[in-house]
Amino acid sequence: MKRKRLKIFEKAFGVVLFSSSTVTSLTVLFIIIFLFNEGIGLFNSTPVEQKYKFIVSNDNTVKELTSKQLKDIFNYDITNWKQVGGKNDSIILFTINDLSTYFTDDELGANFENLPSKINELIKKQPGILAYLSDKYVPSQLEGHVLPLTKITVKEFVTGKEWYPTSKPAPQFGVLPLILGTLWVSLGAILIALPLGLATAIFMAEVASQRLRNILKPIIELLAGIPSVVYGFFGLVVLVPLIQHLFNLPVGETALAGSIILGIMALPTIITVSEDALRTTPTSLKEASLALGATRWQTITRVTVPYARSGITAASILGIGRAVGETMAVLMVTGNAGVIPHTFLEPVRTIPATIAAELGEAPFGGLHFKALFALGILLFLITFIINTSVELIKTRKKS
Amino acid sequence: MKDTDTIQINEKDTLTYNGLHKAEAKNVNLFYKDFHALKNINLVVKPNTVTALIGPSGCGKSTFLRLFNRMNDLIDGVKITGDVMLEGRNVYGKDIIVDELRKSVGMVFQKPNPFPKSIFENVAYGLRVNGFNHKDKMEDIVERSLIQAALWDEVKDKLKKSAYELSGGQQQRLCIARALAIEPSLILMDEPASALDPLSTSKIEELIYDLKDKYTIIIVTHNMQQAGRVSDYTAFFYLGELIEFDKTKTMFINPQNVKTQNYITGRFG
Numbered sequence: 001m002k003r004k005r006l007k008i009f010e011k012a013f014g015v016v017l018f019s020s021s022t023v024t025s026l027t028v029l030f031i032i033i034f035l036f037n038e039g040i041g042l043f044n045s046t047p048v049e050q051k052y053k054f055i056v057s058n059d060n061t062v063k064e065l066t067s068k069q070l071k072d073i074f075n076y077d078i079t080n081w082k083q084v085g086g087k088n089d090s091i092i093l094f095t096i097n098d099l100s101t102y103f104t105d106d107e108l109g110a111n112f113e114n115l116p117s118k119i120n121e122l123i124k125k126q127p128g129i130l131a132y133l134s135d136k137y138v139p140s141q142l143e144g145h146v147l148p149l150t151k152i153t154v155k156e157f158v159t160g161k162e163w164y165p166t167s168k169p170a171p172q173f174g175v176l177p178l179i180l181g182t183l184w185v186s187l188g189a190i191l192i193a194l195p196l197g198l199a200t201a202i203f204m205a206e207v208a209s210q211r212l213r214n215i216l217k218p219i220i221e222l223l224a225g226i227p228s229v230v231y232g233f234f235g236l237v238v239l240v241p242l243i244q245h246l247f248n249l250p251v252g253e254t255a256l257a258g259s260i261i262l263g264i265m266a267l268p269t270i271i272t273v274s275e276d277a278l279r280t281t282p283t284s285l286k287e288a289s290l291a292l293g294a295t296r297w298q299t300i301t302r303v304t305v306p307y308a309r310s311g312i313t314a315a316s317i318l319g320i321g322r323a324v325g326e327t328m329a330v331l332m333v334t335g336n337a338g339v340i341p342h343t344f345l346e347p348v349r350t351i352p353a354t355i356a357a358e359l360g361e362a363p364f365g366g367l368h369f370k371a372l373f374a375l376g377i378l379l380f381l382i383t384f385i386i387n388t389s390v391e392l393i394k395t396r397k398k399s
Numbered sequence: 400m401k402d403t404d405t406i407q408i409n410e411k412d413t414l415t416y417n418g419l420h421k422a423e424a425k426n427v428n429l430f431y432k433d434f435h436a437l438k439n440i441n442l443v444v445k446p447n448t449v450t451a452l453i454g455p456s457g458c459g460k461s462t463f464l465r466l467f468n469r470m471n472d473l474i475d476g477v478k479i480t481g482d483v484m485l486e487g488r489n490v491y492g493k494d495i496i497v498d499e500l501r502k503s504v505g506m507v508f509q510k511p512n513p514f515p516k517s518i519f520e521n522v523a524y525g526l527r528v529n530g531f532n533h534k535d536k537m538e539d540i541v542e543r544s545l546i547q548a549a550l551w552d553e554v555k556d557k558l559k560k561s562a563y564e565l566s567g568g569q570q571q572r573l574c575i576a577r578a579l580a581i582e583p584s585l586i587l588m589d590e591p592a593s594a595l596d597p598l599s600t601s602k603i604e605e606l607i608y609d610l611k612d613k614y615t616i617i618i619v620t621h622n623m624q625q626a627g628r629v630s631d632y633t634a635f636f637y638l639g640e641l642i643e644f645d646k647t648k649t650m651f652i653n654p655q656n657v658k659t660q661n662y663i664t665g666r667f668g
Binding site: 210302 | 473498499502504505508512514524525527528529581
């Protein structure tokens with residue numbers, strides 16, 4: 001009887017363990033699928049707001065416009081249909097704001113009920129017209145045709161240099177400045193954190209006495225426990241004004257500020273992982289080196305660090321991983337200008353900061369919303385590559 | 400301690416090295432925190448001899464060996480009293496620079512511990528850290544050391560290969576070559592064959608015998624037969640004390656102390 005109860009208990013225990021891991025795996029899978037599902041949508045969409053259309057006259061031979069061309073047209077950088085592959089005819093823009101220049105209030109009627117027919121007239125009159133209209137004003141018997149827009153491609157998304165997701169009527173979804181911003185800030189962070197972290201790790205693993213190490217270790221672990229928004233505060237209040245004064249800049253919110261803050265945040269990871277790696281160097285190798293008359297520094301540089309090389313590489317990649325994904329602190333100190341940076345003393349905007357700052361304003365299910373999810377995919381891929389390379393380095397070391 | 404070839408230990412004549420005592424311990428005590436690990440050890444090592452240190456585990460023989468190149472310094476809480484002399488100089492004297500001292504004492508460890516570098520670089524390591532970088536001479540020294548360590552014929556075609564590609568026995572001979580390259584005046588061996596198969600062990604033993612012509616060797620061993628085969632003198636340690644020190648032949652045939660006798664005949668240990 002007792003035996004049977006025990007058996008049932010064991011079985012139940014097994015079921016609990018199995019279901020926990022299943023739930024965990026499914027959750028992760030679900031999040032990834034959700035991310036891709038939302039983000040991929042961007043590449044099936046045309047860069048025009050829902051329920052709006054671009055109308056041209058039937059004489060117009062232009063087949064498609066990209067969002068970039070559209071933006072140039074609305075900025076008057078392109079003024080002739082010839083420039084986008086059509087007839088030699090100047091482009092006449094028409095949006096709902098231009099109503100009063102063409103029609104009087106009486107002509108349109110009290111509730112704009114005459115507007116669709118008036119638009120038909122206008123299209124006939126002006127063969128070079130490009131009208132941007134809400135669906136409800138498009139005439140049912142349209143005398144012109146709807147001009148389709150090119151779908152957003154992955155290449156356009158990744159290499160596009162302009163990120164104006166809310167610009168109307170032609171939003172721009174080029175994320176190159178954001179990718180570069182992320183890379184700049186992360187690269188700067190690792191340049192700051194790696195020498196400092198490695199030196200600290202060597203000090204703790206090889207030089208410091210047990211007592212000093214027992215004091216240092218909790219301090220470094222404390223560094224990992226500080227919420228990122230607090231780092232952001234520190235950066236904003238101390239670092240940003242300091243950089244502004246030091247380099248005599250108009251604003252202190254720069255890539256450099258982000259790099260320094262991220263560098264500090266990546267320190268605990270780098271120190272802990274490299275210290276562990278340094279500790280795996282066998283005592284027998286260090287003794288062999290010392291017994292041959294090598295000094296402590298020679299032993300560290302010629303034996304200990306080379307032996308721990310792969311662990312140190314893993315530490316720095318993990319540090320970069322932390323820097324790439326960090327949101328809050330970077331959002332607070334980098335100035336968030338979505339332009340391609342040329343020096344560390346310019347404001348930049350990173351991918352996570354963009355998502356955090358804009359998701360609240362993006363209409364649910366809209367293009368902007370989808371574009372932010374596509375950014376999420378990009379970030380996921382970057383961190384995935386980083387984590388995979390850490391695993392590869394680790395397994396390569398074992399074999 | 401009873402030494403048949405007694406060399407009278409005199410405070411004064413150790414100040415001028417007379418060539419008779421390669422290495423010497425005088426009233427050496429070693430404490431590891433509160434633990435008294437070596438108790439008043441007196442021992443003289445003559446040039447071009449092999450001295451075996453035997454005794455049960457934890458008797459202090461490895462600790463004693465590591466006095467001569469100050470490897471005990473690496474452990475926290477070690478306190479040493481008495482004098483350890485190497486060629487007439489006090490190893491623990493104020494004027495001694497530890498790195499310099501270790502250049503004149505080679506050490507071979509229990510397990511083969513080559514560096515994760517090429518065979519060539521392993522042998523060259525000791526020279527490189529001492530600032531020696533002459534390319535041609537370096538090649539000569541590496542070759543000579545490998546020949547002395549009876550490894551040259553086996554590795555001469557693959558000096559650039561990783562030392563980890565060698566067998567355990569070859570690795571240990573590589574470690575011996577590495578120690579020989581810095582031309583030490585004393586070689587310390589801490590159970591150099593304990594991790595090796597019988598064939599490799601006998602090669603190492605032959606090597607130790609050959610090296611005696613040029614070097615002075617102190618070897619820690621657990622293997623009585625090995626001590627009998629390779630050493631000229633044997634010191635028996637027990638619980639931190641030097642129980643007996645004598646010519647190996649004398650000690651193995653006619654031990655003075657009953658503890659030595661019991662240990663040698665395998666009744667305990």
